Amino acid sequence: MSEQDLERLKYPVGRFEAGPAPDSGLRREMIRELEQFPAQLRAAVEGLNPEQLDTRYRPDGWTIRQVVHHLPDSHMNSYVRFKLAVTEEVPTIRTYEEARWAELEEARTADPELSLSLLEALHARWTLFLAQVPESGWSRTMAHPEMGPLTMDDLLQLYVWHCRHHFAHITNLKDRMNWA
Numbered sequence: 001m002s003e004q005d006l007e008r009l010k011y012p013v014g015r016f017e018a019g020p021a022p023d024s025g026l027r028r029e030m031i032r033e034l035e036q037f038p039a040q041l042r043a044a045v046e047g048l049n050p051e052q053l054d055t056r057y058r059p060d061g062w063t064i065r066q067v068v069h070h071l072p073d074s075h076m077n078s079y080v081r082f083k084l085a086v087t088e089e090v091p092t093i094r095t096y097e098e099a100r101w102a103e104l105e106e107a108r109t110a111d112p113e114l115s116l117s118l119l120e121a122l123h124a125r126w127t128l129f130l131a132q133v134p135e136s137g138w139s140r141t142m143a144h145p146e147m148g149p150l151t152m153d154d155l156l157q158l159y160v161w162h163c164r165h166h167f168a169h170i171t172n173l174k175d176r177m178n179w180a
Contacts, residue, residue, distance in 0.1 A: 001059065009059075009061070009172075010058060011165070012165065013164045013168050018157050018158070021151065021153040030156055031127050032127075034123055034130070035124070037119075037123060040167060041068070041167060044174070045116070045170065048064065053065040055173065057169040057172070057173040061169070062102050062169075063108070064170055064173065065110075067170060069102070069110060069114075069115045070101070071115065072118040073098065073101050073107075074162060075119065075123070075126065075159065076122060078158075078162075079122060082129065082130065086137055090141050091142050092142070092143040093142050093145075095145055137152060138153045139153070140152050
């Protein structure tokens, strides 16, 4: 497999690039996209059998099951990051070893329903919170140890991309494998 092919499998919607701060209308659309994501993810994995769930979306990548379990892990961290940014002055946020989390037994073997249900509740609460952030709050900043300073607008863009990114991992694999 060529490096270019591997890059396309790894980043099916491209690498993340923050754009300019969205206006309030685009921000509402992005929050709506986060709100709808759990249902879209559930539909994408519905009917997959255990063998399909345990198929890697790319060589040396995660299985669909691991991706499903990764999403609430990541999005819980994001939810906390947003709340820290609103309640503290330029908080330094923690990173976590997502690859190591994905290799934990429960991430490799647990029923995806556990994470789908968690993601639904988390996104309902997260998007309720985001919808209530005042316009002035979106420029609040946090310090990411690897990415540097991020505004709440930057983080919103990152997590909308994150949803699209992992959704494409799953749906592109299904297409390649001709899974209905």
